[in-house]
Amino acid sequence: MDKIRLLFALFSMFIGGCNLTRDAQYQTAYEAEIQGDDGRAFQYYLRAAQDNGYPEAQFSVASMYLEGRGTRQDTGQAINWFKRVTSAGDPVWSPLAHLQLGAIYQGQFGEQHLDQSQAAEHYRACAEQGDEECARLLALLGRPPALPSPSVSPAIPAIGGVPPPGSAAVELYARREPSVYKIVVYERLGAGLEPISLGSAIAIDPYRVITNYHLVKAGGVPVSINTQGEYVREGDVLVWRVIKTDPRRDLALLELLEPNRQLVFTDAIKSYSQVRVGEKVFAIGSPAGLEKTLTEGIVSALRNDRGVRLIQTTAPITYGSSGGALFDAEGRLIGITTKGIQAGGNFNFAIAVDEVQAFLAE
Known part of the structure; x- marks a missing residue:
């Protein structure tokens, strides 16, 4: 037992x-x-x-x-x-x-x-x-947003309060300014950093922005300081990495390095075929480093340069504006600002949003 x-x-x-x-x-x-x-x-x-x-x-x-x-x-x-x-x-x-x-x-x-x-x-x-x-x-x-039909203009809530009635430019700026970022590309030299190019970018979803390829083609680290205050805090600094480029279209896709950050973005767009010569347009960018600057003009011509659809405009586009956004009067993104020629006239160009769609889909 x-x-x-x-x-x-x-x-x-x-x-x-x-x-x-x-x-x-x-x-x-x-x-x-x-x-x-x-x-x-x-x-x-x-x-x-x-x-x-x-x-x-x-x-x-x-x-x-x-x-x-x-x-x-x-x-x-x-x-x-x-x-x-x-x-x-x-x-x-x-x-x-x-x-x-x-x-x-x-x-x-x-x-x-x-x-x-x-x-x-x-x-x-x-x-x-x-x-x-x-x-x-x-x-x-996710796939890029589909092009809206000519009769559809997506409703976008105003950001930063209600602008005065009758002020289309004020209302558009309130809606769209938060989605445009100043980009400075830095190169490491010894123990310090040296800026090598300056431009702008437009957010297309909570984590990515579109800018020009010529801003990032020399390498370096793209950085944005997203603040309206007197002092820069650590949380105001956005660091990007280049994840895709297209030299022919002069486009680059940048992604936030910090996964816990999110961007205010623009997803209302209008196709090249709907753009009309003579219609009013607005550009937001960082000319000469003056971030979130609004300029106004009209569409002066529709061009095709070696297979790339371009929008010619009288809205000024100068150094620092490259990679910024061109909107129609209703706040729909129609192009990515890319270059301006002031000698002998005021000729400015934006890459049609259709080229951005094709770039993202490839």
Whole structure:
């Protein structure tokens, strides 16, 4: 009888110690990883990961398969393990696994598993769990806004209060000024920074702006200081990275480096075919570095330069205005200001918004 009790006690201790063994395996794996022994770390992570209640171990196994650390590189296995993590619904590890799956399906680890719809599905899942990085990446997957029909002018709430009645320019500026940014491109020289070009940009979604290629073609770091106050705070400084360029169209797409920041943007646009010579237009940019400057003019001609549709205008466009915005009288974006020729006349040009659409879609 005593022998039976002893065996039962030993069996109970074995069963009760399973969770402790699992935790010990995870700790052993972690210590091995810290020491640089990825092979041993993988084996112990794998043992702990067999328990569906251990998402952190499953995430580690998935990551090591994805990176080929401690085991062969196997993206398919990584996907399987990341999906086990997402199905567990853990509030910490599930969003991280969705984020990694989104990156895989977006093609960041090779094109074998490229699937934009799957990427969007996983970014949406973790965005719904409150992950701001996933919300940003989901927005970046979106297609450019469709061109509105001639009879549609999207309603845009005024920003910064209600302007005086009858003042179209005041109302337009109140709506559109927040979406235009001054861009200074800096080059690192020794211990300091030296500005190498100056221009403007227009935000097209919460995370990206369009500007001219000629502003960024020499390299450097594009920076904006978005403040109206006397002093510049850290939160007023926006740092950009160049993610796409088109020298032929003279366009560049910039993205915010800080994923938790969001831009006020313009999404009301009017196509080149709807623009009429003689209609009133307004440009907002940073001529000579004077940011958020409004100028007025008319469309003086519609041009085509080597296959690129241009809008010629009398609205002044000088150094610093390049990359800014040209709006119609209703506040719809019709072009990206690109150059002005003052010698012998006042000739200014903007790249039609249709070229921006084509650039983003390619």
